[in-house]
Amino acid sequence: MQDINCLPLYNTLRRHVKGKSSLLASPLAPPSLPVPENAKLFAWVGDEILPREMAKVSVFDSVVQGGDSVWEGLRIYKGKVFKLEEHLDRLFDSAKALAFNNVPTREEVKAAIFKTLITNGMFDNTHIRLSLTRGKKVTSGMSPAFNRYGCTLIVLAEWKPPVYDNDNGIVLVTATTRRNSPTNLDSKIHHNNLLNNILAKVQSFATESCDHVLVESNNANVDDAIMLDKDGFVSETNATNLFMVKNGVVLTPHVDYCLPGITRATVMELVVKENFILEERNISLSEFHTSDEVWTTGTMGELSPVVKIDGRVIGEGEVGPVTRKLQSAYKKLTDDSGVPIPTYQKL
Numbered sequence: 077m078q079d080i081n082c083l084p085l086y087n088t089l090r091r092h093v094k095g096k097s098s099l100l101a102s103p104l105a106p107p108s109l110p111v112p113e114n115a116k117l118f119a120w121v122g123d124e125i126l127p128r129e130m131a132k133v134s135v136f137d138s139v140v141q142g143g144d145s146v147w148e149g150l151r152i153y154k155g156k157v158f159k160l161e162e163h164l165d166r167l168f169d170s171a172k173a174l175a176f177n178n179v180p181t182r183e184e185v186k187a188a189i190f191k192t193l194i195t196n197g198m199f200d201n202t203h204i205r206l207s208l209t210r211g212k213k214v215t216s217g218m219s220p221a222f223n224r225y226g227c228t229l230i231v232l233a234e235w236k237p238p239v240y241d242n243d244n245g246i247v248l249v250t251a252t253t254r255r256n257s258p259t260n261l262d263s264k265i266h267h268n269n270l271l272n273n274i275l276a277k278v279q280s281f282a283t284e285s286c287d288h289v290l291v292e293s294n295n296a297n298v299d300d301a302i303m304l305d306k307d308g309f310v311s312e313t314n315a316t317n318l319f320m321v322k323n324g325v326v327l328t329p330h331v332d333y334c335l336p337g338i339t340r341a342t343v344m345e346l347v348v349k350e351n352f353i354l355e356e357r358n359i360s361l362s363e364f365h366t367s368d369e370v371w372t373t374g375t376m377g378e379l380s381p382v383v384k385i386d387g388r389v390i391g392e393g394e395v396g397p398v399t400r401k402l403q404s405a406y407k408k409l410t411d412d413s414g415v416p417i418p419t420y421q422k423l
């Protein structure tokens with residue numbers, strides 16, 4: 077094999093890439109961003125913080141090779157990271173379940189989170205996508221034995237208001253794709269191998285081609301898709317946990333198939349605090365279709381009322397009283413609690 081320092085073409089290319097690379101340029105016109113301010117953000121990758129366009133992982137990274145990575149979504153409210161310790165607990169548990177080696181310490185992950193937020197001046201209205209991959213491999217392949225560099229930490233913070241219409245409600249359809257079972261890929265591991273969810277999501281949204289023709293005929297053009305477990309009980313949506321109310325009782329599915337969401341746990345505590353009866357049990361789809369109220373929970377979207385499922389109007393087709401009460405209890409909790417970001421000064 078040749079010594080790479082004796083390869084003139086390789087060295088020319090390397091210099092070109094180090095300068096201004098057009099190798100990754102898209103053939104499409106630059107799209108507009110949902111939040112234009114995010115064009116100038118800095119992201120943490122590995123052990124450094126870089127401008128958005130320069131923040132990249134290696135083609136040898138495990139997340140590229142096999143979606144071999146774990147992640148958390150966190151939200152920032154009024155200078156504080158909401159449920160930071162709970163998210164870090166789940167991140168480290170997920171990494172342990174997948175037998176990651178050379179995992180950064182809790183203090184290192186926290187330092188990277190705070191540094192990213194402070195560099196971006198993000199102290200509110202911010203969502204963090206925190207990923208920990210098994211790391212870069214010495215050669216492509218599945219085996220964790222090729223992972224000799226340690227894990228790759230990515231902290232991607234963006235300006236992001238809650239993503240659903242929490243005032244008027246959202247619409248769901250039921251996906252044909254079933255939720256993973258613990259016999260194949262345990263939902264308690266919060267991993268980046270998201271194709272099970274993405275296949276369900278594909279059924280919920282409509283893709284438009286350049287000439288505005290719907291290109292996926294079975295797509296419903298709604299907000300998200302409900303996923304059932306192998307027995308046909310409701311598990312969760314492709315991105316959130318689910319709750320329903322019938323005759324004053326609040327119900328939510330077991331976490332056998334769904335992610336044990338941190339917002340789900342928080343809302344379950346609020347349900348009890350607000351003196352509603354709470355039941356965690358198998359729930360069939362027809363119970364959801366005929367319920368009085370339904371809402372989804374997740375860090376990204378908070379509590380989102382559901383007004384229609386598979387064409388059935390839920391309750392009166394508007395945000396119900398139990399949902400409203402819990403939305404306001406949740407808002408109070410996010411305002412009042414969380415881990416303060418160092419250096420943040422209240423105005």
Ligand SMILES: Cc1ncc(COP(=O)(O)O)c(C=O)c1O
Pocket residue numbers: 149273312313314315316317335336337338339340373374375376
């Ligand atoms: C499939 C799925 N369900 C539920 C949730 C909500 O979890 P949390 O409340 O911890 O944000 C998420 C968020 O990552 C998710 O990906």
